[in-house]
Amino acid sequence: MNSDHVVLRRAGDADALPAADVWLRSFTAALPSVRRAHNDAEVRAWFSHVLVPRYETWVAVAQIGAAGVMALDGGELKQLYLDPAWRGRGLGDRFMSLAKQRRPDGLALWTFQVNEAAQRFYERHGFIAVERTDGLRNEEREPDIRYVWQLQK
Template identity: 60%
Template sequence: MNPDSEVVVTIRRATGPDARPAADVWLRSFAAALPTVVSPRSADDVRDYFRDVVVPLREIWVADAGDGDGGGIVGLMVINGDLLSQLYLDPDWRGRGLGDRFVGLAKERSPEGLQLWTFQVNKPAHRFYERHGFVAVEFTDGSTNEEREPDVRYVWEPKS
């Protein structure tokens, strides 16, 4: 998929056939955005997790730049109540407003507020979330996440 061509990107709930392409976006995005962070899961483990857990059991939204068959997945967002647990974009699709659309949707889905975690080394993510009104409220040494990487918790609260 050529991100430079005029393509309509639809954000929609994921279905079973989206699991593999969504996992592949996650893998490409993680590798590009976090080259110094070692994932404790193999690519096959990530794909299995998306197929068996994320798509069937979580609220996952995908950005689909294809014909709806799952082959055009270029981004994903997973939310669980007030937790925005994942937001990943294909590296070639960054800077095109998809992250903004996902965050807007997350705020609609959880209008009372949101929280999320991101790694401390991911400075572009910090800038992105802060631009969307999130505030850093907690920093950890990473001892409680599976990557063992220092992270930061961000919170967004709607203006009253």
């Protein structure tokens, strides 16, 4: 099934736990070497009490349930995670189009240096790496990269 059968919509309270579960599955699959800073219960609580209520959070909903989650905070793309079964099916592209529509003045984000698939994805979508760090400023203590995107006028 391609992503055309998936609805992207703003997340509500009832979406917090399914979205957190997408995040957990995605993080585990995409970043096996990265130490998670929080356990499953803490991640679910953060989605329920912080991410969904305070950020502009979007979910991708398929027939079988949540397939992806994206969160924006001002000009920052804070989260973009897909259920591993949905990778490579166009859903990330749909989320990226939505993010750029919502933030036409530009976006910035961080991704881990070990996440080469994410780097290829963001670069394909016009993001440029502007900073690399040793990871001491993130909770995982994992080297990361700052990316920015600006609409070309």
